[in-house]
Amino acid sequence: MEEPGVIRGYAERLARELAFDPALARRVRREVEDHLLEAAACSGAAGAEAERRAVADFGDARAIAAQFAVVSLAKRARWVGFVAVLAIAAVFAAMKMRLLWYSAMPATFKPGALGEMVLAIDRFAFWLSVLVGVAAWLYIDSRGIPASLTREYRAQLRRFSRLCAAAAFALIASVICDGMLTSLRAIATGWSVAFVVPALLMAAEVACAGLLVSHLRGMARRAAPMLEPPAL
Amino acid sequence: MAAMEGEMLKGHLDMIVLAALAPGPAHGYAVIEVIRGRSSGAFDLPEGTVYPVLHRLEQASLLSSRWTTAESGRRRRVYALTRRGERALAEQHAVWERFADAIGALFKGGRWKSPA
Numbered sequence: 159m160e161e162p163g164v165i166r167g168y169a170e171r172l173a174r175e176l177a178f179d180p181a182l183a184r185r186v187r188r189e190v191e192d193h194l195l196e197a198a199a200c201s202g203a204a205g206a207e208a209e210r211r212a213v214a215d216f217g218d219a220r221a222i223a224a225q226f227a228v229v230s231l232a233k234r235a236r237w238v239g240f241v242a243v244l245a246i247a248a249v250f251a252a253m254k255m256r257l258l259w260y261s262a263m264p265a266t267f268k269p270g271a272l273g274e275m276v277l278a279i280d281r282f283a284f285w286l287s288v289l290v291g292v293a294a295w296l297y298i299d300s301r302g303i304p305a306s307l308t309r310e311y312r313a314q315l316r317r318f319s320r321l322c323a324a325a326a327f328a329l330i331a332s333v334i335c336d337g338m339l340t341s342l343r344a345i346a347t348g349w350s351v352a353f354v355v356p357a358l359l360m361a362a363e364v365a366c367a368g369l370l371v372s373h374l375r376g377m378a379r380r381a382a383p384m385l386e387p388p389a390l
Numbered sequence: 391m392a393a394m395e396g397e398m399l400k401g402h403l404d405m406i407v408l409a410a411l412a413p414g415p416a417h418g419y420a421v422i423e424v425i426r427g428r429s430s431g432a433f434d435l436p437e438g439t440v441y442p443v444l445h446r447l448e449q450a451s452l453l454s455s456r457w458t459t460a461e462s463g464r465r466r467r468v469y470a471l472t473r474r475g476e477r478a479l480a481e482q483h484a485v486w487e488r489f490a491d492a493i494g495a496l497f498k499g500g501r502w503k504s505p506a
Binding site: 182185186188189190192193195196197215216217218219221222225226228229232233236302303305 | 400403404417418419436437438439441442443445446449450460462464465466467
């Protein structure tokens with residue numbers, strides 16, 4: 159059986175170290191393989207010796223992967239910030255579409271005391287999610303990406319995660335209130351085929367909130383080992 | 391020229407990589423060769439450290455990149471300065487010149503000798 163080349167072995171090891179981000183691992187592997195092959199060709203040595211020299215000059219795979227991990231985490235955090243704003247905007251669009259649909263329906267609905275209270279909570283929770291979500295996005299987008307995971311950047315990521323979590327909780331509260339209001343309306347005016355559209359729009363709102371939560375959880379899972387304080 | 395102190399070099403790696411790309415687009419290996427050649431070997435980095443920097447600068451929109459096919463037929467990633475990158479390099483260059491002038495003025499007239 160033919161032994162895999164030194165360069166290929168190194169590129170595979172680096173890709174394994176970057177397994178937390180498959181797209182990055184693929185790209186880095188191709189880039190690094192090209193680099194090492196060129197370095198080996200220019201090294202003046204031949205065969206396996208040239209490959210060994212190229213790999214030695216490149217540096218330790220684990221150390222390089224650690225530097226990439228910071229870039230990957232920063233990229234992920236910025237993406238989550240964008241998803242938060244997108245999810246909030248989509249919920250807003252669904253709310254407006256539902257209201258438009260209601261205005262076209264013949265039946266009128268008076269929310270009553272309970273409905274008014276839920277509506278007030280809904281408005282407060284939604285605008286809170288807008289405020290905090292946009293703040294989180296602007297905050298993480300305006301931070302520079304450090305070369306290594308500094309204490310300052312760790313603190314920034316924790317702050318960003320808390321802001322995102324607050325925005326997600328507020329959005330979930332708003333979506334729950336929307337669900338209650340939709341149910342109150344359906345009970346008051348009676349179920350009909352016309353309620354399929356508001357029900358679908360409600361489902362879209364739930365999906366948006368779910369998308370945000372799933373992205374937040376994904377980032378938290380990725381960041382957890384990196385944000386842990388170093389063992390004493 | 392002796393190799394620069396590692397920590398000093400790391401602190402200025404972004405500026406060094408941006409400056410290496412100032413003449414035009416290049417792939418990672420060429421960037422390292424430019425850095426090594428133009429610094430007369432003073433900036434002799436572990437080659438792998440340049441790639442996370444390239445990715446980070448791209449993430450910060452200071453660089454753009456695309457895959458091309460080399461003469462050898464291998465696919466390679468070529469990096470280029472963006473407008474924002476050019477502006478950042480110009481700013482860093484101005485800051486560096488002021489800093490170097492100030493340090494130079496401080497050292498002027500000193501009674502020490504550089505190590506051989």
